[in-house]
Amino acid sequence: SQQGEEDPQALSIQEGENATMNCSYKTSINNLQWYRQNSGRGLVHLILIRSNEREKHSGRLRVTLDTSKKSSSLLITASRAADTASYFCATGSGNQFYFGTGTSLTVIP
Amino acid sequence: EAGVAQSPRYKIIEKRQSVAFWCNPISGHATLYWYQQILGQGPKLLIQFQNNGVVDDSQLPKDRFSAERLKGVDSTLKIQPAKLEDSAVYLCASRITFGTNANYGYTFGSGTRLTVV
Numbered sequence: 001s002q003q004g005e006e007d008p009q010a011l012s013i014q015e016g017e018n019a020t021m022n023c024s025y026k027t028s029i030n031n032l033q034w035y036r037q038n039s040g041r042g043l044v045h046l047i048l049i050r051s052n053e054r055e056k057h058s059g060r061l062r063v064t065l066d067t068s069k070k071s072s073s074l075l076i077t078a079s080r081a082a083d084t085a086s087y088f089c090a091t092g093s094g095n096q097f098y099f100g101t102g103t104s105l106t107v108i109p
Numbered sequence: 110e111a112g113v114a115q116s117p118r119y120k121i122i123e124k125r126q127s128v129a130f131w132c133n134p135i136s137g138h139a140t141l142y143w144y145q146q147i148l149g150q151g152p153k154l155l156i157q158f159q160n161n162g163v164v165d166d167s168q169l170p171k172d173r174f175s176a177e178r179l180k181g182v183d184s185t186l187k188i189q190p191a192k193l194e195d196s197a198v199y200l201c202a203s204r205i206t207f208g209t210n211a212n213y214g215y216t217f218g219s220g221t222r223l224t225v226v
Contacts, residue, residue, distance in 0.1 A: 033215075035214075035215075035217075040222070042113070042200055042220050043200070045214030045216065048214055088151050088152075095164060096154060099153070101149075
């Protein structure tokens with residue numbers, strides 16, 4: 001399968017803590033994206049990291065990419081209740097992006 | 110900038126009935142995608158358009174699903190006849206460019222939640 005796999009499937013933390021979720025994939029990629037999906041809504045693009053980049057920041061988000069291990073991680077620092085959502089990685093190869101199965105994050109106020 | 114518009118938001122139909130979904134992408138976005146997202150899973154690509162041409166429909170169940178993007182703008186996705194396993198959220202997304210070797214993400218609509226009973 002070309003889609004990524006997120007780990008863990010579910011994560012529950014207290015507000016203010018950091019949340020880390022991981023994505024592993026199998027094929028070579030051009031880039032990798034992370035998306036957030038609130039319940040009953042569409043996906044929102046968070047960040048894109050290219051295959052020649054190792055780390056990228058956007059606000060409270062930090063993404064790393066290790067192409068040798070075919071893995072990426074998304075770190076959300078100082079989490080808020082509003083961060084409660086599902087998070088998906090999408091790996092870009094050829095003309096398509098393939099989505100993983102997602103990590104469900106719950107931030108407890 | 111207006112987002113990707115989808116309608117309807119919800120639809121409940123009986124099996125073997127037909128249903129159609131509509132999508133209006135962001136103005137100027139050349140590439141349009143339809144995804145199927147079953148509860149608890151990630152989105153699965155059904156079809157990809159570049160302007161008004163189909164780029165990839167390899168995962169579209171063509172015996173019952175069809176899609177078109179006339180004039181390279183709006184798109185409709187149709188299911189005829191529907192099966193119980195078609196219950197899912199159907200997401201439309203657009204992207205300004207084609208191919209994955211560029212720094213652009215998708216913009217998704219809010220989706221249409223289909224329930225087949």
